[in-house]
Amino acid sequence: MHPSEEIFQFQQCENCALVFLNPRVTPEQLKEYYTDFYLPYRGADAWGKYKKQVDSSQQKLDRKRATWIQQYQTINKDTLILDVGCGKPTFLKACAKKYQCKTIGIDFSDEGWKNNSNDYQGIDLRVGEVNDLPSDLRPDVITMWHYLEHDYSPVETLKRLKTISHEQTILIIEVPNYDSESRKKYGNKWAGFHTPRHTFLFTPETIKLALTEAGWKTEKINSFGTLDPYVLFWMSEMEQKGIDWSKNMETEFFNYVFGMVGFFPKRIGNRSLGIMTAVGKIAKQF
Numbered sequence: 001m002h003p004s005e006e007i008f009q010f011q012q013c014e015n016c017a018l019v020f021l022n023p024r025v026t027p028e029q030l031k032e033y034y035t036d037f038y039l040p041y042r043g044a045d046a047w048g049k050y051k052k053q054v055d056s057s058q059q060k061l062d063r064k065r066a067t068w069i070q071q072y073q074t075i076n077k078d079t080l081i082l083d084v085g086c087g088k089p090t091f092l093k094a095c096a097k098k099y100q101c102k103t104i105g106i107d108f109s110d111e112g113w114k115n116n117s118n119d120y121q122g123i124d125l126r127v128g129e130v131n132d133l134p135s136d137l138r139p140d141v142i143t144m145w146h147y148l149e150h151d152y153s154p155v156e157t158l159k160r161l162k163t164i165s166h167e168q169t170i171l172i173i174e175v176p177n178y179d180s181e182s183r184k185k186y187g188n189k190w191a192g193f194h195t196p197r198h199t200f201l202f203t204p205e206t207i208k209l210a211l212t213e214a215g216w217k218t219e220k221i222n223s224f225g226t227l228d229p230y231v232l233f234w235m236s237e238m239e240q241k242g243i244d245w246s247k248n249m250e251t252e253f254f255n256y257v258f259g260m261v262g263f264f265p266k267r268i269g270n271r272s273l274g275i276m277t278a279v280g281k282i283a284k285q286f
Helices: 027-033 039-071 090-099 154-163 181-189 204-213 230-241 249-267
Strands: 010-012 019-021 080-084 102-107 124-127 141-145 170-176 216-222 275-282
Touching (some): 039 090, 039 141, 039 249, 080 090, 154 204, 170 204, 181 230, 204 216, 230 249
Parallel strands (some): 080 102, 080 141, 141 170
Antiparallel strands (some): 010 019
């Protein structure tokens, strides 16, 4: 999603098999890769006259996630949900509407909400990093929807989140799965690489290792996640075609929809198609 011929290199640790970008661009340089070409920042507006349909799809995903987290934590008006890397905080809005609970979102930029802050009244939105969160926060649920793969120090971030949590806090992390069918199919055109914005690429084994290193116990790893894996397949196909990511996406809408219908048989069974979700709790000390 960037108009450049730059080549980036990922390496894999011989000991733990974690895949990581090396070298990485400096945090100061990263802003150069979050431009009009970056489709997530453009959001539904990128789809022109089909904006309403795309907005509806995002709302459906937010409701799905809001319902999904209830499997692991009882949620009521006293529950505090912290969303790290909240971007456009539609997930928190869905949680607040469904549960009337307390919500906090944090991101390194306010691009996701500054132009429509009225839509998110009642949600505590903060610009900063995890280290900026108060030490006595004590959230009941922490979510990271496609944030950790962007983090420059994921284990340190997970350690910090542990220190501000309580014994029953549930941590939910969704990331691309390096050990997935889409990555094996598309190779260096796999959208999960997303260079240089993604700095770490996890597998079920390495996300579990990162959680353990940070003092969390892995409760479950869902190999198919909440985000539709078709998104990764479609983005990878577009990368192969060399699409202009800054263009109006109207002309791609029907191809996207038809492709989604054809993708349906792949969803049968617990296949690892491209996205995974890990659930963790603080590991007990003995």
